[in-house]
Amino acid sequence: MKKIVFFYGPKYNFKRRLPRNRALTTISELAIYSDRKMREHTFKIQSKHSGDAAEKQEERLVIPCLVAYSEQYASISESALHSFLSFIDQFEVESLYLQNPPAHIVSQFRGLHSRVKVIKHEYKTLDIEGLKRIDREYPQVIIGQKNVKHRLLTALYPLAAGKLSKPLVLLFYGPTGVGKSETAKYLSEVVGQKLFRRQFSMFHSNEFAPYLFGGRHTGDSLAKDLMERESSVILFDEFDKPNPLFHSAFYQLFDEGVYEDRNYCAEVKNSVIICTSNYASAAEAKERLGAPLFARFDAVIGFGALSAEALGIILEKRCREAVAELTDEERAIVSERELCGSLLPLVSGGDGVRGVMRIVREKISEMLLEAALRR
Ligand SMILES: Nc1ncnc2c1ncn2[C@@H]1O[C@H](COP(=O)(O)OP(=O)(O)O)[C@@H](O)[C@H]1O
Ligand SMILES: [Mg+2]
Known part of the structure; x- marks a missing residue:
């Protein structure tokens, strides 16, 4: 050869x-x-x-x-x-x-x-320009999470300044549908790469073990997926869902940026790993994840429930987007002002923004159906 x-x-x-x-x-x-x-x-x-x-x-x-x-x-x-x-x-x-x-x-x-x-492969990573962009844009992208921006930027600084020899590991906690996963998606957009995302709630315990520790060489594994990843932004979504039995699998990755299983060894440096969870507080996260794993997070950032004001802004935005997608004919039936006005009293914190999106969709269908039945 x-x-x-x-x-x-x-x-x-x-x-x-x-x-x-x-x-x-x-x-x-x-x-x-x-x-x-x-x-x-x-x-x-x-x-x-x-x-x-x-x-x-x-x-x-x-x-x-x-x-x-x-x-x-x-x-x-x-x-x-x-x-x-x-x-x-x-x-x-x-x-x-x-x-x-x-x-x-x-x-x-x-x-x-x-x-x-x-x-x-050299991964593009976040730089100081990226931090400036986040500082400018974040309040418009993720509405109503005022406390998150500053904590996030502070946490990201060592990575952006090139001071880290391991990955930056962040834990996000808070209620559902308030912008945790969306923040990870936005970060990968700032870096300019496709987010690497794994939904931990999707795995059953019996398939999670070979995925984490490596099984037959023909099977999927996290180490292999990490080696193939395109992005230096990594999202472990719903990190709180799997059995605590699996926590030790992440020690070396979080400490050194190395993830090794039976068949593969992935290097994860200059990257940010974001784990999302639905814990109500940092104290609860510490208790449930256990001190050894909790101590490995570089920052633990809380997302709050969205205020009525924030939900109102998101509702307006969603109504505008939804109406823009309609045909001219449909737009004659569904006006943005009427749609938004009728829904505003209905938005509540319930399941965060997902609830808002659902009522917008439902209301539009209802208005179009009524018109169709009358025709
Ligand atoms: N604070 C927010 N501002 C704007 N959009 C939001 C906000 N929170 C959630 N969304 C939207 O709602 C959907 C679900 O949000 P996501 O970030 O996945 O929720 P979670 O906090 O459960 O991870 C996404 O489409 C996202 O764009
Ligand atoms: Mg999520």
Whole structure:
């Protein structure tokens, strides 16, 4: 092999690193090809042609450039993975490009260490300009969370100033639908990347364990997903929902920015990890998460229930957006002023902004339905 490249990072950047002037063969294609060969070979042995001298000297197929995308390690067998070098040695591979290679493969290249070129994706991260933008925009993006902005900016400062050698880890707590997840989304927008988001409430305990600790090499895992991420803003949404049994999985990630499972090791530096929760106070968070995990958060930021005034502003905004999406014909039936005016007395803190969005949708349907029935 003339060239060996290990690339750590997201697919879009890996693709840019691949040679343009060469035919690319993926390891999935190779696995299928090798399987078919094996079967033909067995068939020949069974038909007693195995002693054929010509066949023994069969030339190795030349592969100018062999490529493995992250998700393709799952397409090769466990044995091909564990003896990856012999697997590809059936062929004359000229150059090899691996995206996020699993630990079992990396360890086989120890002897070839000096010949492996390692490339790590550089993540864009928050800078001081970003903090200025947040300072300007936040009150219009997230309405009615006056106390959050200052605490958030203060917490983000060391990251933006480049003073951190580990990820910045934040815990958001507060009632539902008041802007916690939306704040994470907005931060990734400021950095200019697609948010990496995992909804922790979506996992059942029995599938969460292999996801966190790594199971078969064919399964999904957090370490693998983190390696493929496009963003330096990471959201662990509803962090309070999984069983406390899983908390220790995050110690090393929060402390050092390393997340390791059976198959993969992800590096997470210069990033912000936001965990959201519905705890009512920092004291409750500490009690439920336990002191060791709680102590690992760089800042714990409370979001309050939205005031009637804030809900009113959000209602107006939502009504404007909803009416803008209607057709001209529908707009003749639903006026923004009438819509907003009729709903204002109905907004309440209940389930935060989600409740506002629901009543706007319902009211519009009601107005359109009435007109349709009368027609
Ligand atoms: N304070 C707020 N200002 C403006 N929009 C908000 C606010 N809080 C929530 N929203 C909107 O409501 C929806 C749910 O908010 P989200 O941030 O996911 O709630 P949670 O606090 O439960 O994480 C999002 O579409 C978001 O844009
Ligand atoms: Mg949320």
